[in-house]
Amino acid sequence: MNTSIPDLVTVRARNPEAVAEAAARRARRPLLGDSGRLMIVAADHPARGALGVGDRRLAMANRADLLERLCIALSRPGVDGVLGTADILEDLLLLGVLDDKVVMGSMNRGGLAGAAFEMDDRFTGHRAQDMARLRFDAGKLLLRIDYGDPGSLTTLESTARAIDDMAAHQLPVFVEPFISRRIDGTVRNDLSAEAVIRSIAVASGLGGTSAYTWLKLPVTEDPNDMAEVLETSTLPAVLLGGEVGDDQEGTYERWRKALRLPTVHGMVVGRSLLYPTEGSVETAVDTAVGLL
Template structure:
C-alpha cells in the first residue's frame, strides 16, 4: 500500500514542510465515539519502534494495511509514527492514542499536547517490581498523567509491566486502578488472560494487549484488543490475514 510515490512524497514533506504535521493534526476527521457499534475497541499498537525497531517503510506499509480494515478502530503510537500516518492520510475517522512513555520517564506525548492535537487518549507504562509498583517517579508520573488526561476528558490507558503471575498481576491491577484524582477516564491494558482473579480486581474497562488464546473465557470488563507485533509481523508476513483473525476473535467474544 505504501507505493514508491507515496514514500517519496512522505520523505519530501518531512524534509521541506514541517508545518504539514500541524496541518495534518488540525484537519484529521475525528470519530465521535470511542467504542465501535459493537461496543468494542480494536487498536493496532505501534509504539514499539521507540525501543529501536528498524525499517520504517515496512512498518508503515503494514500499518496502512491494518488501518484499512474496517474492523480496526485505530492505533496507539509514538509522535513520529502518528505523524507519519497523519501525513499519509491514514487516520481519518480512527481512534488515536499517543504513547506518553516507553521507559520509566515520560518522553513522548504529554496531556496538553494530546488535547492540542485532538487525539483520543494517552497510553502509558506503569513499571512494576515483583508484586508491587516500581520506581516512585514512574508511579507519580503515571498518576499525574491520569489526572491531567481526565481533566481534559481524555482516556488514560495504563499498561502494568512486567507482567508476572496472576496473583501479583491482580495486585498491580488494583494499584493501577487507583492512580490519579479520578478513575473516570482510566482504562487498563493487560496481557491476554481469562483469570477471574486478575479481571475481577477492577471495574475499569480492560483491553488485552495481545491475541487471546483459543477458547479463553471472556470477562465482562474486557472491551477490546490492542495488538502490535502479532499483527504487524505475523508468521508468514500476512498482516491482512492476522487482522482478520483478531477481528473474528473479538467479534465472537461479544
C-alpha cells in the same frame, strides 16, 4: 492532499506545519463505536529500542516497511485505530489514513529495553497537552512495578500525574500495569494471577480521578484465572495481545476466552499482527478481528 511514503521526508523538511494541518482536518469518531468493541493496532515499540520480532532483531527498523504494514492493517474492516509515538502517528497523519480512526498516543518511552534505567520509565513521549492540541483520542502508558527497584517509585508518581493531566483534558488513558522483576539482568513481567491482580489494584487507584482511566491487561499464564483477575476493578479493560509464539491457535483461543468477559472491551495488538510468523498482515488482522 495526502502524502506518499517516499515523499514524507520532503514534506517534513519543507513544510513541518503540514502535521498540524493534517491533524486539524482529520475526521474523528467516538472511542467506542456501535459494537462497543475496540481493535487497536500497536506500533510504539521502536521508541523503546524494541525493534525485534521473533528471531528478526531489527524487523521494525525499516520505517517505510512498518508504515506500509500499518496502512494495510488500518484498511481492514473492524480495525478501530492505532497506538504509536509522535513520529509514527504524524507519518500516518500525513499519509491520510487516520480519518475515523481512534488515535492513541504513547506517553512514557524512557525505560529503554535492556537499559540499567529501564524501570525508571520517564514520560518522554506524548503529553496530555500534545494529544489535545493534535485532537488525538486517547493515551497509553506502561506501568511496570519492581518491588526491588527504586526507579519504580518515580514511574508510579509520574504515572499518577499523567492520569491527572489526561483527565483534565477529558482524554481516556490506557494504563498497562505489570509486576516485574529482573532475572539475569532482564526485566520479566509476572503473569501469574496474583501478580496481575496486584498490578490492577495499584494502577486503578492512581491519580486524583479514575473517571478517564482504562486498563490494558495481559492474559494470565492460566487463562482460566482471568475472570477472577478482572474482578479486581470496575475500570473498563482491553487485552494486551503480546507475542503469539509457536502455538498460534492456542494463543488465539486464550484471547477468545478472555474477550468473553464483561469487563473486556477489545484488544490492543502489535507485532504479532504487523509481522505475523505465518501468512499476511491482512490474514493476521482479520483473524484477530474475528475474535471480537
